Amino acid sequence: MSKSKADDFLQNMAIELAETPPPPAVQPQRVKAEVTPSRAGLKHIGGYFGDETVEKVAVLRARLRLDNSELIKRAIDELYSKQAAKRAFGDA
Numbered sequence: 001m002s003k004s005k006a007d008d009f010l011q012n013m014a015i016e017l018a019e020t021p022p023p024p025a026v027q028p029q030r031v032k033a034e035v036t037p038s039r040a041g042l043k044h045i046g047g048y049f050g051d052e053t054v055e056k057v058a059v060l061r062a063r064l065r066l067d068n069s070e071l072i073k074r075a076i077d078e079l080y081s082k083q084a085a086k087r088a089f090g091d092a
Contacts, residue, residue: 045072 049057061071 057068057071061067064071064074066074
């Protein structure tokens with residue numbers, strides 16, 4: 001009488017498992033995060049934005065030829081100046 005395909009499969013799996021030695025234990029290596037000199041002393045500020053805002057950022061980066069950090073800094077500086085002006089004139 002012939003065996004079923006399932007029996008053949010299970011028998012082959014048992015043979016492969018018996019012949020395969022277990023992999024050696026690998027100790028996780030801790031990699032010390034290195035801060036590049038250009039980022040030393042700086043803080044990361046990030047956010048999650050929708051597609052519309054991401055597209056605006058991409059267009060502004062291309063038009064102004066700025067990277068994300070420069071673009072965010074410029075936007076914060078402009079907003080801060082507007083808020084300072086409103087306070088100076090009593091609008092806030």
